[in-house]
Amino acid sequence: MTALPQERRVVTAIPGPKSQELQARRTAVVAAGVNSVMPVFAARAGGGIIEDVDGNRLIDFGAGIAVTSVGVSAEAVVRRATAQLADFTHTCFMVTPYEGYVEVAERLAELTPGDHPKKSVLFNSGAEAVENAVKIARSYTKRQAVVVLDHAFHGRTNLTMALTAKNMPYKDGFGPFAPEVYRVPVAYPYRWPTGPENCGPEAAAQAIDEITKQIGPENVAAIIVEPLLGEGGFIEPGKGFLPALRDFATQHGIVFVADEIQSGFCRTGRWFACEDEGIVPDLITTAKGIAGGLPLAAVTGRAEIVDAAHSGGLGGTYGGNPVACAGALGAIETMKELDLPARARRIEEVMKPRLTALQEKYDVIGDVRGRGAMLAIELVKDRTTKEPAPEATTALAKACHAAGLVVLTTGTYGNVMRFLPPLVIPENLLNEGLDILEQAFAEL
Structure with a gap:
């Protein structure tokens, strides 16, 4: 150890x-x-x-904010990353690709919820993953509006600050923010006015009503949820809330995105938190615990949705860095083994x-x-x-x-x-x- x-x-x-x-x-x-x-x-x-x-x-009791779930310098992470360091640190996957990126995508297809064909694109940070999930959803649906939840946190880039609910310290003085972002209530059991037992169905009905009347579901590209909210206060949405939003998204051709950046990779007692209520997202964003402390993030989802973005439309110089990919394969090895x-x-x-x-x-x-x-x-x-x-x-x-x-x-x-x-x-x-x-x- x-x-x-x-x-x-x-x-x-x-x-x-x-x-x-x-x-x-x-x-x-x-x-x-x-x-x-x-x-x-x-x-x-x-x-x-x-x-x-x-x-x-x-x-x-912090694990680098849920990053070092497999421990700091886990043996398999160090072994694989060290071997990769000796071979090469970078070529850029968009120039000359390498097997590690492909193997991480294979593992993500295997581990994330749902048995449909899946594809992935790799990035450096959680915010980058969320931002690219929005790009993919807009490209697939040809719509612009994005719906997020009250108390949500999705990152610190300009778009993800718009998606994030809390002003201080994340947004204060940093605007203007990206447009076409709409916020709806979340099922917060402890603070729901009529009590936790009514929270899930009532919050879902309220959120769906607001989307329907104020935005129009035909204009919504994506609904983005944290299955267990992170920076908002570790809120477990009331039972039934997430399945209702998932069903609504399916009915209206809206891409349902699960932001599992903090809650994913075994953190909540399952591989991914959305599995608790049997949610199968269209896209899932991951980072933090994915690579044992090395910077890596991913968008994984239905192949036909991920492939909607045109060639060259997704990527980044360091996205899916080979050493980080090796670390991810070591982290996943450790998660399974232990x-x-x-x-x-x-x-x-x-x-x-x-x-x-x-x-x-x-x-x-x-x-x-x-x-x-x-x-x-x-x-x-x-x-x-x-x-x-x-x-x-x-x-x-x-x-x-x-x-x-x-x-x-x-x-x-x-x-x-x-x-x-x-x-x-x-x-x-x-x-x-x-x-x-x-x-x-x-x-x-």
Whole structure:
């Protein structure tokens, strides 16, 4: 697995002196707009541990935002990427192609939902994948409108900022944005006015009504959904919501796109989150966990839809880089060998009961949600009004960081703490991280 000892160790204040020195150097030369959750500089990492330049070993409940699901420097990723580095680092697939790109596309056709003929195109980042999914859908349908959900996050490029719901920090001051983007309600069980039991059908009816009356389904190229919303707060759409939108899209010739960039590749206890309700998307976008930490993304979907774009209309100099493709093949090998969907389900079995117990003990936790190793707690000032508690969320995260636990916050209201441990994290570290979280609540 990893040579790095799988134990937490805090030997300095966090950040320590070497991290502080590096932070001063960073401040002088790195753009201020690039933020970091913790000003702690990594030296080594492996399994469920990140070791910083001061020798502190931190328990990792972030996985580089759901990227290092197979662990940092997983053996198969390193082996395959190293071999590819020795052969060649780049030729550009659009100049002289290579087998690794083709093999990744073959694996994606095999693993993604549905048994129809599929094709893929590879890119560098999730935002790039989403943007190209829109290009493909518009080319196929000859329509322009794109429908997205409230609380959605799809990226930071100009088009994907338009698709993203949250203003700060993602959109503020960066407009004007791309046109022909329309937002409809999402089934947010915790905050649905008539209760979680009515959420799915009511939200679907409302969304479909808005599309029908305000846009016209004949004008819609694509409906883009996150089957389990990421930056919006790890929202699990109410049951029935996604199938209803899928059916509506099918009826009206609309391309249904599942953005699985954060939720895909075993993270939620299945290979892809949309499988939970049997959703078969027309296009699926993937990135993050696809290549064990190397930059790679993909659009995979029905062959006739993907092939609608004209020759030369899709691509990019680095898209499907050979080293990243080798990393992806190593990551997929690891996912299969270790049965990481089952590992994700086991993480939920360990974490969710303890999070629920904390909710029973502390009124500030309004909701516990998520699936597999994509779990979250939503913090509120009052359980009756459900007023968000972003200050408490920030304070809680800082307490965890100081104790050597990497945690991330999220949510439209900044009041959600999300948990994304590597799927290979040892169970003792999982429990120790939860102990730290419990202690942070007690102190808060």
